[in-house]
Amino acid sequence: MAQKANSYHHGNLSEALVSAGMTLLQDRAAEELSLRAVAEQVGVSRTAPYAHFPDKRSFLLAISAAGFQRLSDAMEARRVAERGPREQVLVFGDAYVQFALDHPNLYRLMLATMTPRNEGDGREQFPGQVQAEARRPHAILNAEFAKMVSDPARAEALSQGAWAMVHGLASLVGEELIHPHEGGVEGILRTFMDAQQRS
Missing domain, CATH: 1.10.10 (Arc Repressor Mutant, subunit A)
Known part of the structure; x- marks a missing residue:
């Protein structure tokens, strides 16, 4: 409590x-x-x-923006200078999923604020702040993929795929629809990375 x-x-x-x-x-x-x-x-x-905050919706948007900031900070806290970009992506992905599992109600709220805007839903109070913070996790991943491939478009595609995967893992593991094997979340991400490198 x-x-x-x-x-x-x-x-x-x-x-x-x-x-x-x-x-x-x-x-x-x-x-x-x-x-x-x-x-x-x-x-x-x-x-x-x-x-x-004029109403509850604007307050929840502010919480959502702060939540994305904390998520990005949690990912960056796992950064190690000596670690290569591939391993860093795996660690960042694990940090993302762990954050969602540790803060399930906050994570659900963060995702809810990313749905299309409806007139009068209060979202216009902090749209720039929420959008900017929501993009940071992807930017963190994209920066690492850009170190691995020379084509910016491919780096973007890979980072979007990785982002989609960690989001999906966070949702599925959080709802106990899947259970990570012995290698945990990082093991699942490693398998994904290996498949991407062979493609």
Whole structure:
């Protein structure tokens, strides 16, 4: 169960609210999250969040953007300078899937904000921020594939394929529809990479 944060005293309230929202998502779905509960978690009045977020949808978009940032940071935290690009892609992919498994409610919210925009759905509040952060995981993968192949178009195709695979693995493993073999997620990704190199 999420622990109540210390009362908010100073600093960036919007960031504190987003952080509290992410904490609450550890034990509840986004649909069950309320600005009232977030305000209580931070220790501010029930109306305080509305100075930064006009409604729940805009708040969830901000959480989604922060979630993509944390995902990218989790991938980058696994970077090792001495590791070759192929091995680095495998490690990045494993980090991606592990993040999704560790934060299932947050990950589902992140994906939900990537659906086509509908007029009046609140998405226009932070479209650039969400889109920019959502593209970072792919950019991280693409940079490694660009070190392996000279053709930018092929590097892009390979990175998109890898991104699609780790996303699919995260969803399927998270729903327990597949169970990674002894080599784990990294082993599945290694098989994919081997097949791509032979193609």
